[in-house]
Amino acid sequence: MADAGDSPETSDDEPPLPERAAALVELLSRNAATAEQDRALPDENVRALQEAGLFGLLAPARFGGHQTDFRTFVRVIAELGRGCGSTAWVVTLINTCQWMVGLLPERAQQEVFGVDPDARVCTVIEPNASSTAAEGGQVITGRWAFASGCGHCQWAMLGIPIVDDAGEQVDQGLALVPMEELEVVDTWFVSGMRGTGSNTLVGEEIFVPEHRILSVSRALRGDYPTEHDDEVLYRSAFAPVLIIILAAPLLGLARGGLDAVLEGLGKDKKIAYTFYADSRHAPSTQMQLAEAAQLIDTAELHLTRAATDIDTWAAGPEYMPEFHRARVRMDTGSIAVRTREALDLLLNIGGAGSFAEANPLQRIWRDQEVAGRHAVINPAIATEVYGRALLGIEDQVTPII
Missing domain, CATH: 1.20.140.10 (Butyryl-CoA Dehydrogenase, subunit A, domain 3)
Structure with missing residues (x-):
């Protein structure tokens, strides 16, 4: 297992990932009050994180991501947190969603990273939705609160009940949905972590194909649908x-x-x-x-x-x-x-x-x-x-x- 100092996901002429994060601490600290006031990450933060490659820490290397290990990952996030807690929170969750996309079948991964290697994903795991079985997938309607960083994302992974043809719940799932099919409702009025922009996502009658639904019960057992079972990162618990x-x-x-x-x-x-x-x-x-x-x-x-x-x-x-x-x-x-x-x-x-x-x-x-x-x-x-x-x-x- 590679340590952060010699991570295999960085070339010899690039600084290690924790050093990239450390280089951003001053900027994040300077912008922290703005993030809090605006209740969202400043565009300057997002650009700097993107340029440093810190939104792709857990994305598959097949699509240009770093596919780093979790020991390196938590060091990077902790370093960002020194400058701005809200920024670290958004980055940790977006990256974790990239990891969850890496658990899905290749077809779903291609729809996200194959189309846009820099695509960002947010999540709400709580299944605040209703579902109807449809041929090849589920039709979902819901209101998902606390979607941190959703204003900076192109996709969302949303908690849903998985139901059979009789309407009975047979599992809990995470449905991968394009942000363009969702409405963002401004609900994040809090005393702390204000810059995370953890607003509410609303969707009605959205069809989600089976290959874009992750079974939570199976995932909790380590049973992931990715075909790339040789990729160590995507075997993590x-x-x-x-x-x-x-x-x-x-x-x-x-x-x-x-x-x-x-x-x-x-x-x-x-x-x-x-x-x-x-x-x-x-x-x-x-x-x-x-x-x-x-x-x-x-x-x-x-x-x-x-x-x-x-x-x-x-x-x-x-x-x-x-x-x-x-x-x-x-x-x-x-x-x-x-x-x-x-x-x-x-x-x-x-x-x-x-x-x-x-x-x-x-x-x-x-x-x-x-x-x-x-x-x-x-x-x-x-x-x-x-x-x-x-x-x-x-x-x-x-x-x-």
Whole structure:
């Protein structure tokens, strides 16, 4: 398995993918307030990401994508998160959708990447739709909320019930639909992650052929319809991938918070109502800073282990066992907790001034609080899942493992 520093998806004269991401941090940081105000990524961000090839991280190499491993992928996303949490969130989800397209049959992949190698895809996995069986596919109608980055995409993968001719649900699926067949409704009014543009998609009576529908039940078992079963990336475990990719932006946000505090401490900042004219010399500052940095390091270790587990099992002959899948979910929940704790300490160092609108720390904090509460990250549920796995209890609380 290649490490990010020597990724096989970059040529000798191109910088490694994490370095490309690092080169964009200053730009993303500069535009973060604009992304929040506009409730969408600035065009400058999208162009820069496209030029750096960071929308094609998980797209098949057959169509010009990087087809990188997940250990490299999470490093790239975390680096982007240092500059802008919303940008990292959109990039991680669009790339994950490219990966899901790579699970579909060649015919579907050709319709997306064969027509446009730079095509971008968004997703809403929750099956907020109705379906009717039709010859060769399903006719779907629905309203899918929280479609992050949908304003920058040409396709959407949407959760649907799969029904038989009698109208009975026989499975849950993800339907690949051209964005031109959908309406985008402006519904994303939130206190954090505002720049993700996670609006609502609406569609009526859309025919989706069978080759563009991914069975979720089969995917959760690692049974993918792609004919290219020699491609290691597209043998990665389904639920762990969907879970871990949401942890990487959290790590990036925490690192961005640490960067902001360190920069602020370099300006002879005093501690009000004390004799400390320079807060850097206060043991309380030093201890909280060290503890925050250690919590961020801990989150990184969990993220690296989870990504390495996914890559290692994908490269082998067996599908990732449920115990290891449960541990990935626990790792992700732990990352949410550790990064939240780290940002709490960093806010303590800055005091009430951390919440000034001009201070990036307050935006980072709001972004982390919103992103860290995504349903599949839920640390309490993750702990239940892992505890049951440790005890060998077969009945689980969720199928997303």
